[in-house]
Amino acid sequence: MxxxxxxxxxxxxxxxxxxxxxxxxxxxxxxxxxxxxxxxxxxxxxxxxxxxxxxxxxxxxxxxxxxxxxxxxxxxxxxxxxxxxxxxxxxxxxxxxxxxxxxxxxxxxxxxxxxxxxxxxxxxxxxxxxxxxxxxxxxxxxxxANRPWMLVPGLKSALVAALATGAVATINSTVWLLADSLSWWRLVVATVASVALVVGWLMIDGELWDRPRDQSPQARERSRLYNTSTLLTLTVGVLICYAVLYMVNLAWALFILDPNLVGGSLNRSVGHRDLLVLAWFVASAATVGGGLGSGLETDDAIRAAAYSKREEERRKRLARDRQD
Known part of the structure; x- marks a missing residue:
């Protein structure tokens, strides 16, 4: 069984x-x-x-x-x-x-x-x-068991919007200046904040947060386990999307940007390291601007990231089977 x-x-x-x-x-x-x-x-x-x-x-x-x-x-x-x-x-x-x-x-x-x-x-x-x-x-x-890699199809609209946002931002001279002015720890904070915002929005928009059915220790522990696993699953799934976005932005920057042109705007010589930083900054900005701005889908792939939602589906199936 x-x-x-x-x-x-x-x-x-x-x-x-x-x-x-x-x-x-x-x-x-x-x-x-x-x-x-x-x-x-x-x-x-x-x-x-x-x-x-x-x-x-x-x-x-x-x-x-x-x-x-x-x-x-x-x-x-x-x-x-x-x-x-x-x-x-x-x-x-x-x-x-x-x-x-x-x-x-x-x-x-x-x-x-x-x-x-x-x-x-x-x-x-x-x-x-x-x-x-x-x-x-x-x-x-x-x-x-939640298969976080399956979140990527569920986030396809947000990912496409973020890719489009990133493609435009990569050729913007103001973005070059911003990326050049940021230290590494600010870039790390931007990454963490962008991923956290998307994960938080998925939890809210999908109503994935599980609440204990009663105040017993067992019910509270169950909800803690469910919510922790859901947060970790969503975080891994969003990080996969972030990595895809970063690689595409980097490939686009290496293909389209002339280092001499970027260096002229920054008043210094530009190398591949600067393009790596630019793609990093653009990935964080596009994750927030493109992802949240497009509206995130709450389809089966995203709902499957939460044990509580699968439990809900099991209840519905059991009720249908009993009715039949």
Whole structure:
């Protein structure tokens, strides 16, 4: 049983898993279902999985989710298995986000093998993320699950407007003077400010900020995780757009500008280093002027950057399925 989208795609690559012992065989069925909707508490997920197992008459059931899971003590979990109830759940972001196919394959094989063994009296077994580095590993997995590089198509109108703004600004003598007058730390501040403005506007325009449903520690921690992962995802996506904008502006400046002409305006000789600085300054100015001025699209690619929005989509899908 897999959450829609990425968990389902990963689950389908695991349908050919076989046990390590040759005298056994597995018949694996993959069902896409938002079984974690409305709760990331692992006990609730396990109960829902058991209901599905009884409905489908499965011997074992394993849930794959893209959501962070926690127990009643608030600890973040990689997985929980209950051999006696033949049920397990795996949080994919807790695997760290890199080499997901191989890591999920090993984890799923271990969980299925554990549940296939004769049940013991130990009850549920939990794999808990370490307190010190576990949160950062989970955040990395959440950001990669958000696929920040897919924001570029969602920002295409803003990027085109910024490219047009940058192309015009590059041939403006006033911009040459401004770029020449700025120290490196002012250029860094301009970069940070321009990226922060676009990220902030995306959060506001897309209504991506998640608010806790209640004042419980678990709900507040959930919102903190969601909002941090969304901010990091948007920042990475905007930085990718910024890098593209910088490279295009630099190529345009190297192609169109005559160093002697620029040097005449600046009353000094101009080299390639000056064009690098000019492209840097123009990228920051165009990011703000072109990006914000054009109005940013809030399409599926941008909404997918927020776990809260994907949770909203899961709720809608579940409601439609129940209505059908």
């Amino acid at each position: 897999a959450d829609p989208a990425a968990p389902t795609a990963i689950a389908r690559t695991l349908s050919d898993l076989s046990p390590s012992q040759e005298d056994e065989s597995w018949d694996i069925t993959v069902v896409s279902e938002p079984f974690t909707t409305g709760s990331e508490e692992v006990g609730t997920a396990v109960d829902r999985l058991q209901d599905q197992a009884r409905h489908h008459n499965w011997d074992l059931v394993l849930g794959l989710t893209e959501l962070p899971l926690h127990d009643r003590e608030g600890r973040h979990l990689v997985a929980e298995s209950d051999p006696e109830r033949r049920t397990a759940v795996l949080s994919l972001p807790a695997l760290g986000g890199v080499r997901m196919r191989s890591r999920s394959r090993r984890a799923v094989r271990a969980l299925l093998s554990d549940m296939s063994a004769p049940p013991t009296a130990d009850g549920a077994q939990r794999v808990v993320l370490p307190d010190r580095w576990g949160r950062w590993r989970l955040l990395l997995g959440m950001v990669i």
